[in-house]
Amino acid sequence: MRKYSGLFIVLGIMLVVIIIFAGYYNSFMSLEETVEGRWAEIENNLQRRADLIPNLVASVQGYVSHEAAVFTEIAQARSRLLGAEGVAGKVEASSALDSALGRLLMVVEQYPELKADRRFAELQDELAGTENRLSVARLRYNEAVTTYNARIRRFPGNIIAGLIGLERKDYFQIKEEAREVPRVEFK
Amino acid sequence: MRSLCKDRSGFLAFLLLLALLIVVPAGANADFRRFVTGYVNDHAGLLRPEEERELSALLADLDVQTTNQFIVVTLPGLPPGENLELFALRLAEAAQPGTAERDNGLLLLILSNERKIRVEVGTGLEEKITDGRAGRVIREVLAPAFQKEAYFSGIKEALEVFIHWVEPSYLPEGSAKAAFDFEEEEGPGVLFFLILFLLLTVFSTYTSRYQQRRWYKRGYSQRTMGPVFYPLTGNRNRPSSPFKGFGGGGFRGGNFRGGGGFRGGGASGGW
Numbered sequence: 001m002r003k004y005s006g007l008f009i010v011l012g013i014m015l016v017v018i019i020i021f022a023g024y025y026n027s028f029m030s031l032e033e034t035v036e037g038r039w040a041e042i043e044n045n046l047q048r049r050a051d052l053i054p055n056l057v058a059s060v061q062g063y064v065s066h067e068a069a070v071f072t073e074i075a076q077a078r079s080r081l082l083g084a085e086g087v088a089g090k091v092e093a094s095s096a097l098d099s100a101l102g103r104l105l106m107v108v109e110q111y112p113e114l115k116a117d118r119r120f121a122e123l124q125d126e127l128a129g130t131e132n133r134l135s136v137a138r139l140r141y142n143e144a145v146t147t148y149n150a151r152i153r154r155f156p157g158n159i160i161a162g163l164i165g166l167e168r169k170d171y172f173q174i175k176e177e178a179r180e181v182p183r184v185e186f187k
Numbered sequence: 188m189r190s191l192c193k194d195r196s197g198f199l200a201f202l203l204l205l206a207l208l209i210v211v212p213a214g215a216n217a218d219f220r221r222f223v224t225g226y227v228n229d230h231a232g233l234l235r236p237e238e239e240r241e242l243s244a245l246l247a248d249l250d251v252q253t254t255n256q257f258i259v260v261t262l263p264g265l266p267p268g269e270n271l272e273l274f275a276l277r278l279a280e281a282a283q284p285g286t287a288e289r290d291n292g293l294l295l296l297i298l299s300n301e302r303k304i305r306v307e308v309g310t311g312l313e314e315k316i317t318d319g320r321a322g323r324v325i326r327e328v329l330a331p332a333f334q335k336e337a338y339f340s341g342i343k344e345a346l347e348v349f350i351h352w353v354e355p356s357y358l359p360e361g362s363a364k365a366a367f368d369f370e371e372e373e374g375p376g377v378l379f380f381l382i383l384f385l386l387l388t389v390f391s392t393y394t395s396r397y398q399q400r401r402w403y404k405r406g407y408s409q410r411t412m413g414p415v416f417y418p419l420t421g422n423r424n425r426p427s428s429p430f431k432g433f434g435g436g437g438f439r440g441g442n443f444r445g446g447g448g449f450r451g452g453g454a455s456g457g458w
Contacts, residue, residue, distance in 0.1 A: 125321065126318045128322075129321075129451075136276060136450050
């Protein structure tokens with residue numbers, strides 16, 4: 001028995017290490033799942049907004065057919081967003097679309113008969129609602145990223161995170177100039 | 188291991204922060220729940236007591252019959268520094284109307300001094316009360332009535348329209364504003380633009396240098412965790428509310444069942 005005790009101690013330590021490792025690993029995985037789930041929510045809303053745009057443009061088109069440049073710009077920004085990938089890519093494409101939409105809404109301001117159009121008003125509500133959902137999704141995503149990043153950088157989790165190659169996730173940050181543009185004004 | 192000592196104190200700080208995180212939302216939550224003690228919470232004094240009772244009875248019956256929990260909150264104004272949409276969302280998250288399975292809660296928030304209205308729609312009702320529909324009720328029902336200071340009739344009619352959309356068979360014949368169903372016709376240009384956008388999308392996809400990688404990445408996350416499926420409806424991934432454990436304080440007739448997820452759907456407006 002005596003000659004095996006060293007072996008048992010080593011095995012015991014290994015077991016403890018494995019259990020600790022598994023605990024950290026599992027918590028990292030579920031935190032990462034949360035981050036990805038919330039990112040999916042952002043993507044849903046970006047997609048939702050992209051789907052709204054053809055309708056919005058079509059309802060504006062009847063009134064302001066001669067403002068072709070804005071429409072081309074929106075169409076391009078929209079297709080860029082649908083083709084964009086990764087957090088950084090999507091953030092950039094989405095703020096390009098934001099500013100294109102902002103320009104469209106500025107054009108719309110000059111057409112009172114369009115602002116009185118019921119269908120257009122409803123589409124604007126849909127757009128504002130999507131923007132609001134997007135900002136909620138962004139908030140929740142950033143919260144999840146904060147938790148995740150903190151967990152993988154704190155001791156002793158950072159050692160385990162380093163071993164399995166986990167990296168910090170990007171926040172969804174919007175540029176200042178993009179922030180103010182697509183708000184729909186209410187009187 | 189270099190900065191083990193520093194990391195350990197960091198870890199302690201982290202634990203402390205965690206403890207704070209657990210304590211603070213509970214406090215904030217209690218603060219919000221103060222505003223919501225029943226179906227109708229008229230803190231701004233827009234309704235007479237019997238009007239408040241009538242609306243409460245309507246909403247309590249709706250709750251018992253259909254499990255949909257609609258709540259009305261009127262306030263003079265927002266606490267300083269608050270934003271309407273975020274405040275309404277947090278209020279709804281704290282009160283949690285609706286069931287956890289169906290997320291069928293709705294909050295109608297009215298700010299009398301600021302003359303602002305927010306309809307916050309639970310995740311499960313978003314399909315029936317779309318943002319556009321919510322906005323239309325604000326513009327065409329609530330705002331005109333409130334301009335005439337007819338708060339009770341405005342709120343009642345708005346609630347009836349919402350109920351009509353959510354549970355068409357619930358309201359007795361005649362009281363439902365069936366005529367309010369707005370002809371949601373497609374404009375003539377929609378098809379043309381759909382085709383234009385489709386073409387542009389296809390075009391940009393084919394010219395994308397990352398086409399191959401994109402398809403790879405859609406199905407698989409960066410590390411080999413197996414396929415990750417993003418459901419389009421997104422409900423499965425709804426982040427659970429931090430207040431979940433506190434929901435469901437009882438009051439007259441019904442409970443707020445501590446379910447009701449919200450993600451910012453609805454509309455804002457004013458009068």
